[in-house]
Amino acid sequence: MPPISLPEPTGRYLSFEQREEIALLRAKQIGVREIARRIGRDPGTVSRELRRNAATRSGKHEYRALVAQWKAQQAAKRPKTAKLITNDKLREYVQDRLAGNVRRPDGTVVVGPEPPAWKGLNKPHRQDRRWSLAWSPEQISHRLKVDFPDDESMRISHEAIYQSLFIQGRGALKRELVTCLRTGRALRQPRARAQNRPQGHVTAEVVFSKRPAEAADRAVPGHWEGDLIIGTGRSAIGTIVERKSRSTLLVHLPRLEGYGEIPPVKNGPALGGYGAVAMNAALSASMTKLPEQLRKTLTWDRGKELSGHAQFTLETGTKVFFADPRSPWQRPTNENTNGLLRQYFPKGTDLSRWSAEDLEAVALALNNRPRKSLDWKTPTEVFEEQLRSLQQPGVATTG
Numbered sequence: 172m173p174p175i176s177l178p179e180p181t182g183r184y185l186s187f188e189q190r191e192e193i194a195l196l197r198a199k200q201i202g203v204r205e206i207a208r209r210i211g212r213d214p215g216t217v218s219r220e221l222r223r224n225a226a227t228r229s230g231k232h233e234y235r236a237l238v239a240q241w242k243a244q245q246a247a248k249r250p251k252t253a254k255l256i257t258n259d260k261l262r263e264y265v266q267d268r269l270a271g272n273v274r275r276p277d278g279t280v281v282v283g284p285e286p287p288a289w290k291g292l293n294k295p296h297r298q299d300r301r302w303s304l305a306w307s308p309e310q311i312s313h314r315l316k317v318d319f320p321d322d323e324s325m326r327i328s329h330e331a332i333y334q335s336l337f338i339q340g341r342g343a344l345k346r347e348l349v350t351c352l353r354t355g356r357a358l359r360q361p362r363a364r365a366q367n368r369p370q371g372h373v374t375a376e377v378v379f380s381k382r383p384a385e386a387a388d389r390a391v392p393g394h395w396e397g398d399l400i401i402g403t404g405r406s407a408i409g410t411i412v413e414r415k416s417r418s419t420l421l422v423h424l425p426r427l428e429g430y431g432e433i434p435p436v437k438n439g440p441a442l443g444g445y446g447a448v449a450m451n452a453a454l455s456a457s458m459t460k461l462p463e464q465l466r467k468t469l470t471w472d473r474g475k476e477l478s479g480h481a482q483f484t485l486e487t488g489t490k491v492f493f494a495d496p497r498s499p500w501q502r503p504t505n506e507n508t509n510g511l512l513r514q515y516f517p518k519g520t521d522l523s524r525w526s527a528e529d530l531e532a533v534a535l536a537l538n539n540r541p542r543k544s545l546d547w548k549t550p551t552e553v554f555e556e557q558l559r560s561l562q563q564p565g566v567a568t569t570g
Contacts, residue, residue, distance in 0.1 A: 185212070185220060185243070190236040193217060197234050254327055255335055255343030261315075261325055262343060265332060268311045269344075270351045271304040273515075273536045281532040283515070289347040291357060297519035302533070303351045305514055306540050308332035314541045353514050373473060373493045377480065379501050382492040386468050389415045392557045393467040395489075396505035397454075399424075399445060399476060400512055402522030407445040407476075408530065409454060411469065412508045416553035417542055419508055421534045422453050423527035444523065447479040455486045463488060464561055470494060470502050511537060 185193075189210050196206045203221070207214040223246075224239035225232040255262045272280045283302030306314070308329035319325035335344040337358065349357050375381075386394040397411040409422025424444040454477075458466050466489045471477050473493055480491035494501040515533050516522055538554070541547040 184247075185216070187236065187240050190220070190224075190239045193220065194234050194236040194239075197221070253335060253343045254331065258324060261327060264315070264318075264325070265311055265327070266344065266348070268304055268306040268314070269308075269332075270348055273302045273304065273532050275528060275532045276535060281529055283529075284520075286350070289350055291346065298517065299520055300355055300514060300517050301350055302515050304536055304540070305351050305353065307353060309543060310541045310547070313543065313547045317541070317547055353511055355514065377490075377492050379470070379492055379495050379498070382468060382470060386414070386470070386492075391467075392416065393465040395458075395466070395469045396471075396502040397469055397477075398472045398502065398505050398509060399474060400509050400516055400522070402516065402518075402520050404521055404523065405444070406521050406523035408512075408516060408522050408525075409445070409450070409457075410505060410509055410512060411454070411457065412504045413465070413550075413554065414504050416550050416557060417504060417508070417545065418550040418554040419534050419537050420457050421512075421530040422457050423530055424449065424453055426523050445476045447476060450476040451479045451483050451486070455483060458487045458489055462558070462561055465557065468492060470505075472499075472502065508537070 189212070192210050193206055196209065203217050204214045207217045210217075220239065221232075221234055224242040225234045226238040255265060273283065274280055281302065284299035286299050286301045311332060312327060312329040315325050315327065332344070336346065336349050336352070346357075349355065385391045392413065392415040394414045395411050396414060397409065399407045399409055401407050406426070407424050409424055411420045411422065412418065426444045427446075427449060458469075466487060468490045470492050471480070471494070473496060477483070477491065477493075484490055499506045512533070516525075538550040541549050545553055
């Protein structure tokens with residue numbers, strides 16, 4: 172570290188001379204903004220300096236330049252001991268939310284697939300991944316303030332968690348826990364964008380521009396977005412997400428009887444599990460469990476699996492609209508959710524092996540993660556608030 176009397180050569184940090192000036196002006200009862208103006212610094216810099224580096228040994232906050240310089244020097248020392256190393260309670264909290272087990276509603280653990288041994292390489296493609304709670308570092312960081320509002324020791328930034336995972340030598344978290352991150356990458360890199368190919372079954376009445384204006388406003392519950400995530404061997408899982416609460420439902424699409432035994436017939440029934448008929452039946456069964464007021468519209472991708480949307484609307488009362496070609500941003504909540512689900516259902520794996528109970532457990536894990544967009548509430552908490560609002564006196568409910 173430089174001697175105590177030398178300022179930082181870049182001018183980014185306060186010098187000892189500036190701290191002496193702050194101490195003199197503060198002793199004259201001059202305000203923070205005037206001090207900042209005189210020394211040519213931002214008022215926030217001066218306010219932060221007085222708060223962080225004041226002398227407290229006498230029981231009072233008295234700003235002294237020599238003590239302030241020493242405190243700044245101590246805080247600038249590198250490398251620092253990671254907070255996750257020194258705080259066992261905090262480390263256990265982070266690891267439990269990052270790598271905890273996925274459970275069914277009754278509390279039983281869903282083991283999931285047996286992943287290959289972690290070799291420290293980049294994102295594993297065409298392989299199973301471990302199922303975990305997989306809260307993001309940002310979710311963990313902000314949820315600490317909710318769960319421990321009065322315990323200042325239970326605080327950590329999301330960047331500190333990322334550094335513990337990505338940087339060798341930090342030592343707080345095991346490196347293989349990077350597989351519990353959404354992307355599973357061992358290194359940071361930009362993510363690729365998926366393409367949304369158009370199909371020809373969409374009529375003028377159900378294009379995206381015809382969707383009611385209230386569906387674009389997340390203030391009104393009951394508007395959903397949906398799509399499929401595809402696996403090998405004509406396997407798929409339906410995903411539908413409520414725009415306001417971000418609550419997710421996973422639609423089980425088992426293969427039909429005769430798949431792999433009966434030769435495919437042109438224009439015949441699709442036995443893969445997500446043909447139009449099977450898709451309508453499975454999606455209707457999922458949507459009709461909801462109150463009528465919470466199933467107003469459904470915005471879908473242009474896949475032909477929902478080409479029987481007219482029948483689906485008759486059965487459920489939910490109006491279907493299709494996004495424009497190559498416009499996945501028109502279904503942003505669903506696109507984001509599908510990215511999260513790929514942690515449990517990677518591309519290139521057989522999705523038909525998972526039962527409806529397994530899908531329910533994954534949806535439960537997803538719906539109980541705090542979301543930044545929900546002010547760090549969980550989708551389950553927000554969705555329950557919506558249900559309670561429907562049950563108020565004078566509000567009719569069905570389903």
